[in-house]
Amino acid sequence: MVLKMSVADLEAFMRDEFPQVAQDFTVEAAAPMRLTLRLNVGERHLRPGGTVSGPAIFALADVGVYLAVLSMIGPQALAVTTNCSLDFMRKPVAGADLLADVRLLKLGRVLAVGDVLIRSDGAEAPAARASMTYSIPPARQG
Amino acid sequence: MVLKMSVADLEAFMRDEFPQVAQDFTVEAAAPMRLTLRLNVGERHLRPGGTVSGPAIFALADVGVYLAVLSMIGPQALAVTTNCSLDFMRKPVAGADLLADVRLLKLGRVLAVGDVLIRSDGAEAPAARASMTYSIPPARQG
Amino acid sequence: MVLKMSVADLEAFMRDEFPQVAQDFTVEAAAPMRLTLRLNVGERHLRPGGTVSGPAIFALADVGVYLAVLSMIGPQALAVTTNCSLDFMRKPVAGADLLADVRLLKLGRVLAVGDVLIRSDGAEAPAARASMTYSIPPARQG
Amino acid sequence: MVLKMSVADLEAFMRDEFPQVAQDFTVEAAAPMRLTLRLNVGERHLRPGGTVSGPAIFALADVGVYLAVLSMIGPQALAVTTNCSLDFMRKPVAGADLLADVRLLKLGRVLAVGDVLIRSDGAEAPAARASMTYSIPPARQG
Numbered sequence: 001m002v003l004k005m006s007v008a009d010l011e012a013f014m015r016d017e018f019p020q021v022a023q024d025f026t027v028e029a030a031a032p033m034r035l036t037l038r039l040n041v042g043e044r045h046l047r048p049g050g051t052v053s054g055p056a057i058f059a060l061a062d063v064g065v066y067l068a069v070l071s072m073i074g075p076q077a078l079a080v081t082t083n084c085s086l087d088f089m090r091k092p093v094a095g096a097d098l099l100a101d102v103r104l105l106k107l108g109r110v111l112a113v114g115d116v117l118i119r120s121d122g123a124e125a126p127a128a129r130a131s132m133t134y135s136i137p138p139a140r141q142g
Numbered sequence: 143m144v145l146k147m148s149v150a151d152l153e154a155f156m157r158d159e160f161p162q163v164a165q166d167f168t169v170e171a172a173a174p175m176r177l178t179l180r181l182n183v184g185e186r187h188l189r190p191g192g193t194v195s196g197p198a199i200f201a202l203a204d205v206g207v208y209l210a211v212l213s214m215i216g217p218q219a220l221a222v223t224t225n226c227s228l229d230f231m232r233k234p235v236a237g238a239d240l241l242a243d244v245r246l247l248k249l250g251r252v253l254a255v256g257d258v259l260i261r262s263d264g265a266e267a268p269a270a271r272a273s274m275t276y277s278i279p280p281a282r283q284g
Numbered sequence: 285m286v287l288k289m290s291v292a293d294l295e296a297f298m299r300d301e302f303p304q305v306a307q308d309f310t311v312e313a314a315a316p317m318r319l320t321l322r323l324n325v326g327e328r329h330l331r332p333g334g335t336v337s338g339p340a341i342f343a344l345a346d347v348g349v350y351l352a353v354l355s356m357i358g359p360q361a362l363a364v365t366t367n368c369s370l371d372f373m374r375k376p377v378a379g380a381d382l383l384a385d386v387r388l389l390k391l392g393r394v395l396a397v398g399d400v401l402i403r404s405d406g407a408e409a410p411a412a413r414a415s416m417t418y419s420i421p422p423a424r425q426g
Numbered sequence: 427m428v429l430k431m432s433v434a435d436l437e438a439f440m441r442d443e444f445p446q447v448a449q450d451f452t453v454e455a456a457a458p459m460r461l462t463l464r465l466n467v468g469e470r471h472l473r474p475g476g477t478v479s480g481p482a483i484f485a486l487a488d489v490g491v492y493l494a495v496l497s498m499i500g501p502q503a504l505a506v507t508t509n510c511s512l513d514f515m516r517k518p519v520a521g522a523d524l525l526a527d528v529r530l531l532k533l534g535r536v537l538a539v540g541d542v543l544i545r546s547d548g549a550e551a552p553a554a555r556a557s558m559t560y561s562i563p564p565a566r567q568g
Contacts, residue, residue, distance in 0.1 A: 017190065048159065054204050054223055055197040062196050081196055082395060083367050083417060085227040085511035087539050087557060089532040105543075105552050106515040110394060111366060111419070113513050115541070115555060117531075126531050129541060131513060131555060133367060133417075135395070224537060225509050225559060227369035229397050229415060231390040247401075247410050248373040252536060253508060253561070255371050257399070257413060259389075268389050271399060273371060273413060275509060275559075277537070301474065332443065338488050338507055339481040346480050365480055369511040 001032035004074040010067050013075050018063075024056075025063055033104040035068040038121070041097050050094035052127075057098065057118060058086060061130035064100040065114035069134055072107055076137065079112070083133040092127045093120035112136060143174035146216040152209050155217050160205075166198075167205055170241065175249070177210040180263070181240040192236035194269075199240065199260060200228060203272035206244040207256035211276055214249055218279065221254070225275040234269045235262035254278060285316035288358040294351050297359050302347075308340075309347055312383065317391070319352040322405070323382040334378035336411075341382065341402060342370060345414035348384040349398035353418055356391055360421065363396070367417040376411045377404035396420060427458035430500040436493050439501050450482075451489055454525065459533070461494040464547070465524040476520035478553075483524065483544060484512065487556035490526040491540035495560055498533055502563065505538070509559040518553045519546035538562060 005013065007027045014022040024045070028036040037060060039045065045056035062081055069079055092098060099121055106113040111133055118128040147155065149169045156164040166187070170178040179202060181187065187198035204223055211221055234240060241263055248255040258272040289297065291311045298306040308329070312320040321344060323329065329340035346365055353363055376382060383405055390397040400414040431439065433453045440448040450471070454462040463486060465471065471482035488507055495505055518524060525547055532539040537559055544554040 020186075020189075044162075047162075053201075054226075055201040058200040058226075059195075059197040081230050083227075083229050084196075084200075085225075085369055085557065087225050087531070087559065088223050089534075089539055105513070105555055108515075113515055113555065129531055129539070129557060131511065131557070133513065227415065227511055229389070229417065231392075231397055247371070247413055250373075255373055255413065271389055271397065271415060273369065273415070275371065304470075304473075328446075331446075337485075338510075339485040342484040342510075343479075343481040365514050367511075367513050368480075369509075371509050372507050 001072070003030060003032060003071050005071045006030065010071060013070065014067070021059065021063070024059070027067060028099065030071045033068070033072065033107070035064060035071060035102045037064040037067065037100045037102065039098040039100070052092045052098055054088065057088070057128050058084070060098055060100050060118060061086065061116045061128070062132060064102040064116055065132040065134060068102045068104050068114055069107065069112045069136070072104065073136065078137045079134045081132055082135045085131050087129045088127070089129065090125055090127045093123055096120040096122055098127065110136060143214070145172060145174060145213050147213045148172065152213060155212065156209070163201065163205070166201070169209060172213045175210070175214065175246040177206060177213060177244045179206040179209060179242045179244065181242070183239050194234040194240055196230065199230070199270050200226070202240055202242045202260060203228065203258045203270070203274060206242040206258055207274040207276060210244045210246050210256055211249065211254045211278070214246065215278065220279045221276045223274055224277045227273050229271045230269070231271065232267055232269045235265055238262040238264055240269065252278060285356070287314060287316060287355050289355045290314065294355060297354065298351070305343065305347070308343070311351060314355045317352070317356065317388040319348060319355060319386045321348040321351065321384045321386065323384070325381050336376045336382055338372065341372070341412050342368070344382055344384045344402060345370065345400045345412070346416060348386040348400055349416040349418060352386045352388050352398055353391065353396045353420070356388065357420065362421045363418045365416055366419045369415050371413045372411070373413065374409055374411045377407055380404040380406055382411065394420060427498070429456060429458060429497050431497045432456065436497060439496065440493070447485070447489070450485070453493060456497045459494070459498065459530040461490060461497060461528045463490040463493060463526045463528065465526070467523050478518045478524055480514065483514070483554050484510070486524055486526045486544060487512065487542045487554070487558060490528040490542055491558040491560060494528045494530050494540055495533065495538045495562070498530065499562065504563045505560045507558055508561045511557050513555045514553070515555065516551055516553045519549055522546040522548055524553065536562060
């Protein structure tokens with residue numbers, strides 16, 4: 001298995017296709033079926049009390065699995081999330097970025113499934129766990 | 143069963159406790175164990191192509207169940223989401239608000255479970271389905 | 285929308301294709317995108333204390349959505365469950381059958397999504413809630 | 427972290443409390459926050475075609491997380507599953523046992539969360555993924 005998109009490719013793709021959110025994320029590492037994504041936590045991700053919001057955690061898991069899929073199949077902006085399950089287990093550490101460790105468990109012709117462990121940068125115990133299913137559109141023929 | 147918070151109470155609570163997101167939502171209706179919440183769709187909720195983003199749909203479901211719980215137990219800002227499952231089934235209609243119909247299925251001493259159907263205003267087929275579990279902190283004694 | 289399989293068709297299909305479990309279930313009603321399935325609770329479904337087991341509840345939800353899909357698309361034994369989420373909310377009533385009310389929320393070309401409310405026969409509050417996704421194989425051409 | 431129940435303790439507990447299903451499972455290994463459970467696949471777990479059934483896979487994940495929780499907190503027969511999410515990703519290998527690798531991600535005062543990877547014995551790619559939440563009853567005081 002070889003990556004079809006490098007870390008630099010993935011970041012360029014995000015900037016081009018999702019300019020609104022590209023600055024929220026940094027791809028820390030990519031390997032076959034694995035990817036680590038950082039949420040660059042800023043004011044807009046916080047709830048009162050300084051905790052990262054649920055929607056920001058959802059977005060981190062969702063973008064993480066999406067980029068892991070793209071790293072394997074190449075830039076196809078049309079893959080869509082069909083299902084997600086999330087467990088919120090611990091309050092994120094105030095003021096810390098979040099790191100998502102993504103593992104693709106399945107990369108089929110039609111569906112891809114990834115699971116994600118999310119923790120505050122510097123913490124060991126996970127703040128959240130997610131699994132996401134993506135539907136992959138039929139390849140466009142050249 | 144009687145509501146401990148009316149639509150007006152819920153909206154005032156949102157403005158006080160979650161000023162960053164209060165403007166995103168309008169409580170359309172509240173009844174025992176049921177609530178309808180509108181996402182006032184704006185530019186910041188959209189992905190390229192004009193579709194409402196996944197995180198915005200997550201937020202709508204999450205806030206909807208949260209407010210439904212509060213309507214029954216009164217203002218306790220400390221209830222936290224512990225689990226969520228989401229199915230994304232159809233692309234939301236571009237330019238339309240989203241409406242979430244929330245039904246509380248369980249309101250226990252420790253856990254509350256709600257399910258949510260989300261559709262574009264004016265559409266019949268659901269865009270998404272969610273279920274959310276909230277952990278309710280032990281009541282603070284006076 | 286018209287049913288492609290009636291209650292009698294569905295029961296005959298279960299007896300032919302799933303003889304091991306057909307006796308566990310009775311199709312109570314079928315209508316477009318809706319189906320009610322009964323778990324004929326017997327000794328083998330119980331845990332100590334007389335409660336219906338988790339796997340039996342899973343099976344009820346799974347078979348319920350499967351039959352609801354078949355009622356709409358006709359007998360295709362190859363549809364497979366790809367995802368399920370379940371909330372267990374209340375102990376089933378000892379000695380009572382379980383009834384599953386299934387609602388298909390999506391019946392696409394590739395994926396079908398159903399949600400299910402499960403309650404003890406005679407009870408009103410739900411014992412469990414499920415959502416199931418089925419992957420539908422490409423139609424075999426004649 | 428020290429185990430409160432060894433592999434032998436867990437197997438004895440299963441035989442005493444869940445005699446109907448104890449023979450279905452073998453605890454392969456237990457370590458702090460981790461456990462491996464084998465489903466001793468027999469005729470009664472199979473669907474036509476020789477594949478392990480969905481309810482048997484659910485049971486494997488459910489019992490696996492349950493035993494992992496007990497290994498940490500000691501024998502408390504009252505912990506109950508409150509939520510489960512399951513992704514079915516590949517057909518299990520016909521005729522092979524299933525192995526569940528359980529990891530406890532949270533062991534709180536009230537809730538425990540575990541995730542589970544399930545694969546056919548001898549295979550590498552996972553057949554299924556699960557996450558389960560258990561509600562832990564307040565400790566009985568002596």
